[in-house]
Amino acid sequence: MLTRNEIDKYNDEGALVVEGVLDDVTRQHMKNVLADLVERSRSVKIHDKVYDLEPGHSSEDPRVRRIKAPHMVHPVFADFMRSPKLLGILLNLLGENVRLHGAKLNLKSPGFGSPVEWHQDWPFYPHTNDDLLAVGVMLDDTTVENGALYIVPGSHKGPTYDHHGADGRFCGAMDFAASGLRFEDAVPCVGPAGSCSFHHVRTVHGSAQNHSKRPRGLLLYEMAAADAFPLMGIPDYEDFKKRLLCGKETIVPRIVDCPVRMPLPPALNQGSIYENQTASAKRFFEASEVAK
Ligand SMILES: O=C(O)CCC(=O)C(=O)O
DSSP, X not given: OOOHHHHHHHHHHSEEEESSOSOHHHHHHHHHHHHHHHHHGGGOOSOOSSEEEOTTOOSSSOOEEEEESHHHHXXXXXXXXXXXXXXXXXXXXXXXXXXXXXXXXXXXXXXXXXXXXXXOSTTTSOBXXXXXXXXXXXXXXXXXXXXXXXXXXXXXXXXXXXXXXXXXXXXXXXXXXXXXXXXXXXXXXXXXXXXXXXXXXXXXXXXXXXXXXXXXXXXXXXXXETTOOBTTOOSOHHHHHHTEXXXXXXXXXXXXXXXXXXXXXXXXXXXXXXXXXXXXXOOSSOOOOOOO
């Protein structure tokens, strides 16, 4: 459970880091599973249902950018999202009824792990209310050098920015320079391995390339209050119900007046945020190959 100060900080700033949420044994298990998945990516040539690949990936030099839907790939990732410690924190931030929206695991490997351009999660998956957040489980000690996620405090109370800088198509990235926000105000979510960051669905965030020699794995769970219903629809209602992690399901959405932009027309390059953002006309974070 969180303290009153931690809950206030999340509400004021739109983000919070809590240390010691993931125990070391489970974390090591996750790291072993990941090492095996990267090894198996040697036979994968293009992005598929499991892998999003870094530019330059090859069978000799496997480079995995993301494991898509890790909770569907290995039970260690499905089990942790139901752990009492994590659900206890979510109860404080989202209420007692919580549903998983989706999950992903960004590897950000030493030397080449790709940046993620500034964005809000909200325009990717707008809902009837904005009681949603992303949990970032730090699989490694996370610092600015290995590509910590930056958030702009208070931005969750501001506008929903245009993420359509690809000739009017959704591209999953905002024009940070034009937003009036300042990088000097952004705060990195850093912490020892096992910490979790929690950022509100409307909080502006992004992260630089990993320029260090240390990995930065970030396991992301997108969590929603169970009465937040996706405005893009529910393609599979049985699956929607199965994703309830605690509390009760409902068919009565709570509707709150907050600024929404739909991810339409859909991104030209589908598959992941990395692919979506390749169509963005503007870039803030540089991506360059550095010596390993
Ligand atoms: O991995 C990161 O640093 C950023 C993750 C993120 O914002 C995303 O994948 O939507």
